[in-house]
Amino acid sequence: MANNHLTSESKQLATWYLTFAAILFGAQLLFGLIAAIQYVMPGFLYGILDFSIARILHINALVVWMVFAMFGSVYWLLPDETGIETIGIKVGKLAYWVFVAAIVVVVLVFLLIQVGPASDTTIWFITEGREYIEAPRWADIGIVVVALTFVANLFLTGMKGKQTGIVTVLMADMIAFAGLYLAGMFFTDNISVDQYWWWWVIHLWVEATWEVFVGAIAAYGLITMIGAHRKVVEMWLWIEVAMLFGSGILGMGHHYFWIGTPEYWWEIGALFSALEPLPLVAMFVHVLYDWGKTQGAQNANGDETSVITNKPAFIWFVLNAFGNFLGAGVWGFFHTLPQINLYTHGTQFTSAHGHLAFFGAYATILVGMMYLAVQGKNGIKVMKNTKTSIWAVSMITGGVMGMTVALTIAGYVQVIVSRAQMGATWAAYFDGQSGVWFTQAMDWRLIMGVITFLGFLLLAKDLLTTGKNPVHER
Amino acid sequence: MANKSVWSDNRFWQRSATWVTGFAAILLIWLTFDTSAQISMGTDKDIQNKVTKRVPGPTVINYKITYERSPKRGLEVPIIGGNDGKGNSLFQEKEKFFGRDDWSEKEARAMLHLGKLGSQAKNCMDCHTLLGNGAYYAPDLTKSWLDPMWEDGTMQAIIGGTLGKELSKEEAMAEFLQHPELYPTHARQMPNLGITKKEAIGIVAFLKQMSSIDTNGFPRNFGKMKGAINGK
Amino acid sequence: MIDPLMIRPEIALADFLPIFISSALVLIFGGVYVGIYTAVKVKYLKPWAIIIAYGFWTLTAYCLYVMGSLMHVGDFTAKALVVAAIGLFLLPFAVYYMEDNVHKNNEHDTQGEEDGK
Ligand code: HEM
Numbered sequence: 001m002a003n004n005h006l007t008s009e010s011k012q013l014a015t016w017y018l019t020f021a022a023i024l025f026g027a028q029l030l031f032g033l034i035a036a037i038q039y040v041m042p043g044f045l046y047g048i049l050d051f052s053i054a055r056i057l058h059i060n061a062l063v064v065w066m067v068f069a070m071f072g073s074v075y076w077l078l079p080d081e082t083g084i085e086t087i088g089i090k091v092g093k094l095a096y097w098v099f100v101a102a103i104v105v106v107v108l109v110f111l112l113i114q115v116g117p118a119s120d121t122t123i124w125f126i127t128e129g130r131e132y133i134e135a136p137r138w139a140d141i142g143i144v145v146v147a148l149t150f151v152a153n154l155f156l157t158g159m160k161g162k163q164t165g166i167v168t169v170l171m172a173d174m175i176a177f178a179g180l181y182l183a184g185m186f187f188t189d190n191i192s193v194d195q196y197w198w199w200w201v202i203h204l205w206v207e208a209t210w211e212v213f214v215g216a217i218a219a220y221g222l223i224t225m226i227g228a229h230r231k232v233v234e235m236w237l238w239i240e241v242a243m244l245f246g247s248g249i250l251g252m253g254h255h256y257f258w259i260g261t262p263e264y265w266w267e268i269g270a271l272f273s274a275l276e277p278l279p280l281v282a283m284f285v286h287v288l289y290d291w292g293k294t295q296g297a298q299n300a301n302g303d304e305t306s307v308i309t310n311k312p313a314f315i316w317f318v319l320n321a322f323g324n325f326l327g328a329g330v331w332g333f334f335h336t337l338p339q340i341n342l343y344t345h346g347t348q349f350t351s352a353h354g355h356l357a358f359f360g361a362y363a364t365i366l367v368g369m370m371y372l373a374v375q376g377k378n379g380i381k382v383m384k385n386t387k388t389s390i391w392a393v394s395m396i397t398g399g400v401m402g403m404t405v406a407l408t409i410a411g412y413v414q415v416i417v418s419r420a421q422m423g424a425t426w427a428a429y430f431d432g433q434s435g436v437w438f439t440q441a442m443d444w445r446l447i448m449g450v451i452t453f454l455g456f457l458l459l460a461k462d463l464l465t466t467g468k469n470p471v472h473e474r
Numbered sequence: 475m476a477n478k479s480v481w482s483d484n485r486f487w488q489r490s491a492t493w494v495t496g497f498a499a500i501l502l503i504w505l506t507f508d509t510s511a512q513i514s515m516g517t518d519k520d521i522q523n524k525v526t527k528r529v530p531g532p533t534v535i536n537y538k539i540t541y542e543r544s545p546k547r548g549l550e551v552p553i554i555g556g557n558d559g560k561g562n563s564l565f566q567e568k569e570k571f572f573g574r575d576d577w578s579e580k581e582a583r584a585m586l587h588l589g590k591l592g593s594q595a596k597n598c599m600d601c602h603t604l605l606g607n608g609a610y611y612a613p614d615l616t617k618s619w620l621d622p623m624w625e626d627g628t629m630q631a632i633i634g635g636t637l638g639k640e641l642s643k644e645e646a647m648a649e650f651l652q653h654p655e656l657y658p659t660h661a662r663q664m665p666n667l668g669i670t671k672k673e674a675i676g677i678v679a680f681l682k683q684m685s686s687i688d689t690n691g692f693p694r695n696f697g698k699m700k701g702a703i704n705g706k
Numbered sequence: 707m708i709d710p711l712m713i714r715p716e717i718a719l720a721d722f723l724p725i726f727i728s729s730a731l732v733l734i735f736g737g738v739y740v741g742i743y744t745a746v747k748v749k750y751l752k753p754w755a756i757i758i759a760y761g762f763w764t765l766t767a768y769c770l771y772v773m774g775s776l777m778h779v780g781d782f783t784a785k786a787l788v789v790a791a792i793g794l795f796l797l798p799f800a801v802y803y804m805e806d807n808v809h810k811n812n813e814h815d816t817q818g819e820e821d822g823k
């Protein structure tokens with residue numbers, strides 16, 4: 001690290017977190033490709049690395065890389081916000097290695113042992129078998145400990161240094177984020193109770209705490225990248241917290257239509273989740289507004305240059321605002337009313353929404369943070385796009401959009417054939433899966449997945465090399 | 475700063491956010507108490523007393539389960555032990571489960587426990603959906619106990635034929651779960667997950683109990699549309 | 707015999723596609739409405755473009771109506787949808803009003819110490 005421009009230990013640690021996140025992102029895509037191949041060629045790795053295992057690795061890598069990148073983002077922005085060095089860096093570093101080691105062990109167990117006998121030992125040491133949070137219980141406890149040290153560092157630093165609005169929101173949000181994980185750690189024979197609490201982790205993460213996290217990061221990004229007004233941005237952040245939590249917490253009702261829970265969740269879920277897209281629309285407007293205002297102010301001063309100090313990061317941040325709206329907002333609203341969810345529940349529609357939402361709302365902004373870190377680490381004043389950055393963002397975004405469209409078509413076929421026409425049985429399921437439109441959609445999903453993966457390779461190359469590129473202003 | 479309106483006051487919005495969040499959270503917690511009471515698992519006593527629970531107790535495996543339309547609610551509900559003609563369960567008609575229809579609460583609970591553990595230990599949810607949640611690679615298992623392929627004897631014939639013996643529905647299912655690779659019906663097959671005989675019996679109990687959960691009519695028209703293939 | 711009530715899905719087969727399309731358009735038109743409104747306010751577009759913005763909001767409301775009626779939503783959900791449509795209409799006004807207020811209030815201390823970087 002000869003010309004490392006980072007003087008802050010916190011930022012140094014942030015780069016560790018972000019680097020590991022990027023590696024896991026790659027792993028996520030690889031396992032996604034395996035699962036997608038199995039849709040097209042069911043014999044592929046059958047009995048060796050079955051669909052279930054590929055899928056577990058795909059979605060767990062997804063969740064974990066995002067958590068890593070979120071921790072990294074916070075360690076990155078803390079010194080800027082609080083004006084002091086982060087407290088407890090040593091513990092933070094130790095926690096990082098514990099976390100990495102735990103993940104490596106869990107991945108090896110998933111790959112090599114895969115399933116266990118129906119016993120508590122399996123739940124403790126092999127898999128908990130609950131989608132997204134399959135990690136065995138020992139790892140759950142490890143994750144909670146690591147998350148708590150992270151939250152402690154955040155709190156101690158926030159309380160000692162300058163506690164900006166962004167830091168305050170992050171402090172409250174990260175406590176909720178860590179606490180919610182506890183709802184996913186127990187075993188029950190009652191599958192309805194099981195899924196009731198499972199959604200507390202999944203939904204209240206992605207549609208409440210993570211969204212607020214994104215709001216805070218976007219606020220930080222707007223201030224650092226285009227010099228937006230802190231007062232405006234922070235006031236906006238509070239409004240967003242109100243709207244996101246106000247709709248998202250009870251919007252959880254859209255998962256309680258059919259799992260054994262009472263019928264009143266139809267109304268609650270419909271009302272609040274129909275409101276959930278509003279803050280996402282508003283977030284998008286806000287980015288436009290701030291950009292317009294700051295650029296306008298600069299132009300008024302006779303300076304026609306761009307206000308943006310990090311082009312690639314800014315592209316990813318704008319994509320985030322738009323992708324959040326599209327993936328979570330539009331594709332979420334698609335199937336959120338119970339009348340229609342009765343037919344779309346658990347079809348490829350859900351998968352289409354899941355992909356675009358996770359990508360649009362989270363992957364984008366976290367990649368943006370990676371670019372900010374590259375900029376800071378290399379002491380770059382204004383970071384420009386390279387050809388590779390443009391190709392990477394276009395291929396990844398195009399690939400994910402393509403997959404989403406393919407999955408939406410597949411979902412439509414499934415809704416019509418398997419659900420509406422044939423009544424959702426085993427035979428109905430396979431009738432839906434074997435239609436020409438469905439199988440072609442699966443081919444296209446795979447093709448688009450390959451494009452996404454190639455885009456990822458370019459992204460990795462760009463992140464590794466652009467820092468030394470002479471095009472940037474230093 | 476004198477004429478600063480509340481709408482542009484940071485503290486006002488900070489407080490609003492806190493209140494809105496607090497209010498939503500409290501409402502959610504309150505609803506959680508109500509829902510938890512309604513979805514707590516029933517007991518054998520409930521069944522004896524003909525009390526319909528949203529999630530019936532494990533001894534429901536001693537009874538015949540169907541999925542029929544309730545005219546009152548306008549959707550399909552699980553019917554346990556016979557229909558009174560108005561969409562309510564009679565809790566009368568029994569059905570043998572692995573040769574017995576008098577499994578005690580304790581025995582049935584142990585089977586269900588093993589089955590639920592098995593469903594997690596083998597990651598069913600990462601290929602199938604349960605109550606509609608999970609993966610989309612294989613059929614939904616919510617009402618698989620009632621699937622026509624098992625109800626009309628198709629699978630019993632395939633599996634029984636291979637083994638050269640007569641099998642009941644639950645026996646056929648347990649056999650399938652232990653050796654799914656031997657009984658493929660589609661190119662996309664279920665792999666052998668190392669499920670033992672005991673575990674398979676537990677998992678079948680779990681599937682049967684799951685089919686008795688009141689899911690507000692999901693899936694709709696399940697198994698009722700054999701005559702309606704290809705549209706009209 | 708198949709009970710006719712069973713065989714007829716609540717949503718007619720031919721209605722699924724219009725439902726999906728209209729529900730996607732709800733938010734797309736809604737997003738365009740809010741986008742144009744903001745663009746006009748930050749002077750990217752000429753003031754008359756605001757008419758187009760309102761036009762898009764009308765389309766949003768219409769799509770919501772189509773979607774709701776094809777889905778046969780109940781009274782309660784219908785009301786919720788109306789609330790959502792009105793909320794969407796007011797959203798950019800509120801956002802713009804508040805942000806502008808803050809901007810005006812802070813015009814003087816732009817370079818103030820709170821400005822981070
Ligand atoms: C960034 C935000 C969001 C993310 C990352 C996200 C992600 C997901 C994922 C991954 C699932 C599938 C869960 C499973 O595996 O079963 C899901 C389901 C669902 N989401 Fe979202 N979502 C977001 C926002 C929204 C919003 C705003 C809405 C509504 C307006 C929504 C509506 C739904 C519904 C109704 C389901 C259930 C689908 C089903 O019944 O199968 N989501 N979401």
Ligand code: HEM
Pocket residue numbers: 029030032033034035036055058059062350351352354355358359363400445446448449450452453608609610611
């Ligand atoms: C190389 C590109 C990718 C491929 C080929 C791929 C493939 C897949 C496959 C086959 C599944 C299983 C779906 C099923 O159960 O039927 C899946 C699930 C999922 N993937 Fe991907 N994926 C890719 C990229 C991504 C990306 C970039 C994200 C998000 C950032 C993502 C998020 C998810 C989520 C959230 C699920 C669970 C969906 C649900 O349960 O509804 N994937 N993916």
Ligand SMILES: [Fe+2]
Pocket residue numbers: 203207251252254255
């Ligand atoms: Fe949700």
